[in-house]
Structures are given as structure tokens and as C-alpha cells.
Amino acid sequence: MLLSFDFFFFFCDDWNSLALSLPSLSLSSLLGRADAEDHKKGGTPFIAQSRLPNGYSTLSTVGKITGFEGRLDLYSAETRVRVSTDKGSLDIRAIVHSDDMLIAYELTPAGDEKGARLDFVPLMAIAPARLQADLDVAKKGDRANKTRKSWASAPYVYNPDPVLTKFAGYDVSRQTLVAGGEIGTAWTIREQANGTRLLLVSIEHSYPEATAVKDAVAHLQKMQKESFESMLTRHRVWWHDYYPKSFISLDDTRMESFYWIQVYKFAAGARKGRAFMDTMGPWMVENTAWANGWFNLNTQLSYWFLSTANRFEVAESLFTKLDENLPTLVANMPAEYGGECAGMSTIVPQTFISPFPSGRLGFTGELLWTCHDYWLMLERTMDAERTTENFFPLLKKSVNTYLHIMEEGADGKLHLPYTRSPEYGGGEDCNFNLALFRWGCATLVEIAERYQIDDPLLPQWQDVLARLVDYPTNENGYMVAKDFPLEQSHRHYSHLMMIYPLREINIDQPENRELIAQSVDHWINYPGRGNAGYSWSGAAAMYALMQDGETAEQYLDTFMRMQEVYPNNPAEIHPTTMYTETKRVQPVTETPLSLCDSMQLMLLQSWGDTIRVFPAIPESWENISFAGLLAKGGFEISATRAVGQTQFVSIQSRAGEPCIVKLDSVEDDIESRRWLMRQTWRHHPNVRRVVFAFPLPAPRTVKLYSALLRNF
Incomplete structure (x- = not known):
């Protein structure tokens, strides 16, 4: 698709990013690496352990640039650009390789542009938040923003200037870091027989060893004799295998396109064995205070949709790191927690070294909320070994943090102190x-009972579930805390976690339906300007869970038209689907990704013991389909709707779990009907929906087709 170049044109991958812009008819390409972070101790974490700028390539042409056009091919993850000058033209193809630590540019000149070249310009490795604070204070003095003045005045040791040099015959930029380690960028230009020029760039980061330059050069040496076409072919194999893992198609082609761009962006920003998706994601910019992993919402929202979308290769960028870093998460806790608890603060680098502040309980939920994202994947893979060997110990130590701080009240209930x-x-x-505490204990009990784990803490988890105090509420629904009502417009829905994403309070509980609706309405419609992009995606998700597709779709539309609907709100969704939330155009990546989960919940839900197919479809979505989406219990679901009616549902069992599915009136095909009639099953009318319950041994598939259910 064609992207907008007036603000930002991007192409990126999991370990670095590339951005093209056309200010004053010049062309530059920002280069960075997602895990190239500082490792300073102490100080403000989002500055001391910040992701660092690296440098950019700048295009020098023979003539004056007169025109520019470009295309980002999402399917093949390839950028194609044509630069026109008064002396000729230059075609550029670029990839950030899916497998190798490599950026490759192919430059094809025409006319008198044979002398055009790309040159690397290093940037100082200064934390973006600190850099902007320094610039703000230097420009405005006492009139500078109060927060930025405090950042600029805090102690900060600057990294030395990068050094351009040679290593093993390759051009390199060596960025030494005062806290240890280095960032190394290496590049080489290869002249091709057909007159094209191939620029290969590799970026590495090492800590605490100073091996990044050597490692970057090694990547180039490995690729030195391979043709660009061969690189492209191998690059495309990964992407062309990635996309078909699942599929959705909507009447609303605007939302459908938006969804698929997020599928691309996530694979461009994270990958198994490499960096997890931080708050900058595929962006590589200098003007941001969010050049880190933030775990008070941002990372969790980013990963929600991947499990249902069957995209575990990219989801593993986070979950494998949790497996590997349990000792670090335990070491993050103060000594008074006795080595039996795990946790982290809000700002988390790729190393997961993020000390939990002693005596402060403001960061209690960060790790446990992240565990919920992990559990969403395990509910769909039904991986017994990983659940018991990796996840169970992680969840147990995360819950132990709450067991450590909980208090028994005079009422006999278990309470939490100030958090x-x-x-x-x-x-x-x-x-x-x-x-989160209630969900964590319930999940530990479920795992222990399912896999017959005789854990000594099982009675305590059960006691928590029996005696944990009820959620504080008032006449407007759920409060923030005891004696703390929601009385301001605010973007965050953290006080509604029991509704979404945990689904612990849900519409299958008649006594809670009014409370759910009241709480959500009070939050999202509170007067003021507090809402932001993920407020509307969160509202869409909650109304989808209430099976209100019309309202869910309205909030999706609000998100897509936020500048039009709320012109005074600084949040903005850009033509690239990138999102910014402040007037300073500081980008964040979680909000567009969170919209994917909202869309999925309109198409498919699996919580409690029931799979719900097309549970929240607005009337305007008459012709929709999806394939390969995953549901809790290890089921792969595909379904189609035409002219507002469900035509086909396929349910494949991967784990042999009992299957309960709620759907619009359908009739099974003859083969499936005969098989179903031999099973112990039931169906119940529920408004206009039907519930089927039956055993489904793996790898059995049941297919249901539309009719009037004459046989049921």
C-alpha cells in the first residue's frame, strides 16, 4: 500500500528500524536496534536504562531532488523508493532481513545519478528523554516544561562520542557506553555487475562485553558473497509463512486493513529470541520519553491479540524471556521478600533488571499482569510441560508478592494495604x-488441580479465593480503591481489570450485568479530556464482552476518527497507523495493537468454559470470515457469515478438551451430525443462540453449516 510521506514513512524489523523522510527535499534513513539500551545504575530508570539512538544514512544525489515516491510492501516486508532529480533518478529497494542481522539497500541509478550514495552519520548515544530535556532547557530556560527541567537537572553521565573507523576492512561506527558494552554499526558497499550498488549494514549491541563492532562485521562477512536476490528470497520465506497462520476479513475494509498492518508491525518489532516489543516498537525516533519497555499497560496491551491470532513466533519474544529471566525477577525484589517472590518495576529493559522499590507497593501488579498475557497463550497451546515447568513457578513467585503484603482485617476478610x-x-x-491477586490464585489452583501438583501453598491460595475482600464499589460501579471513587476523566481502565482483560466478572453472571454496564459507562463517558486511543479500544473490548456489537463498533470508529471526534485531544492516529499521544508527537506502539484484540473479541471469544463464535457483530458487518483463530482449550476455529447469517463454523481440537460452543443457529453436516449424535452432548436455546457441548478428541474437526437445526 502507499503510505504518507508528509510525516513519516517507515520500514522496520525486530532488531532495528528504518525511517524515510523528505524534509526540504532531502532523504534520510534512521537506523537503530531495539535492544541497544544503556545500562546505567540508579538515576531515573527511563533515562538511565533507555533505548539509545544510533545514527542515520543520508542520501547524496548528483542532482537536485525534484520528486519522491515510495511503497511499503507489507506482504514481502520490502520498501521500494524512486527519487527523481534534475540529473536522472535513483531506485532504492530496502529490507531489514527477517533472519539475518542485516539491512540491505539496492541502489539503481539512471541518467547521471551514478554517483549517488548513502552515507552513515552517527548520533550521540543520549537517552531521548534526556536529550529533549536538555534541548528544551537550552531553548526556553526558566520557561521550559517543569518535568523536563527536572530531567535535565538530574545527574547523568554522557556516553562518549561515537568513533568512525575501520575494522577488518569494513567501515564501522563504535559507540562505547560508560556503563559497559558498546553499540557497533558496520557497513559496506558492493558494486554490482549490472550497475547497481548494494549497501549492507549491520548493527550489534553487546553488554557487558565490548564485542558489538566485531559481531556486526561478522554478519557482513557472512553475507558478503550472497546476491541481493538470494537475500530477498530467504527474507520473503519467513514473511510468507507468517501471514497465513490465521486470517480475518471484514465488511469494514478500513478496519480490516488496520488489523493486517498491525500484524505486520508486530513481526517488524519483535521476534522469538530477540527483543520484546517495547513502547517505541518499530519506531526509531529521538523525540520521546518512552524509549523503554513500560509494564504498567503498554507491553501487556501490545501482546494481547497474538495468542488468538496464532502468532506465537512473535509472542515468544516476551514469554521466552520470562522463562529465562525468573532468577532476575526474583533478584529484583528487596531482601525482606525472602527470595520467594518475583517482581519488577514499571520500566523494564530487555535484561529485565528492574528493581522493585523497597517499601513502595505502586508496582505490585506489573509482573502478575504480564503473567496473564503468558497464560492466554498457554490456554490455547495446552502445553502441559511448559505450564508446569516454566509458568507455574513464575506465577507462584509473582503471587507470593501479594501473599507477603496481604493483611487479615477485623472482618475476617483478607485485604491489601495501600497499592x-x-x-x-x-x-x-x-x-x-x-x-490480579484473585486471578493469580485461581489460576494456580486450576493448574495444581489439572496437573495434580501437590503444592504446599494450595490451601493458602484456596483460602485467598474464599476470603479475599470484595471489590470496592459505589453507586457508579467499581471504584479505584476503598474510599477512592473514580471522579476524573482518565484514559486508563486499570480499576476494571476484573471485567477486561481478566473476565473474572462477566455477563454469564446475571447478578453482575448491571454493575458491568454501569462501571464501563461511568468510566468511558466521564466528562473531560482524559480519554486516549487505548481508552476507546478498551471500551470496544468491554462492550464486545457484553455482546453489544453496535457499541463496540462505535468505539472502534471513534478510535479511527479520533481527531475528528475529539479535535482538542492531543492523541492522533496517523496514516501509517502509527499513534502519538502528546503534542510533542511522541510515538507509542501499544494502542494500535490493542485494537486488534477488540476486533477479535467481536469475532471470537473463549472464556469461562465456553467458546463464543460471532458474539458481538454489528449489523453493518454482514459479510465477514475468519480462519485459524485459536480458542481456550486448544481449539482452532474458522467461521463465515454472509448477509448477516452464520454460514459455516469449523472447530478443530488440538488437545482433546471438552468443547462447549455458543453460536448462531447452524446445522452440522451429515458426517459431523452422525458423529455428534453418538456423543454425550446437549444444546440449550439462549435468546437467538445455541450452545453445544460435546467431547472433541484431537485431532477431530467438527464442521457446522447454516440451517434451522431441524435435528436438534
């Missing part, structure tokens, strides 16, 4: 933490 709800503030019996 914080992300971004709101806090209080005793904070709903954000109560919801």
Missing part, C-alpha cells in the same frame, strides 16, 4: 491489585 492503580493513584483494597 497503586496504574496512573490513577492508590489506596487500600485497590481493585487493580485485588483483581
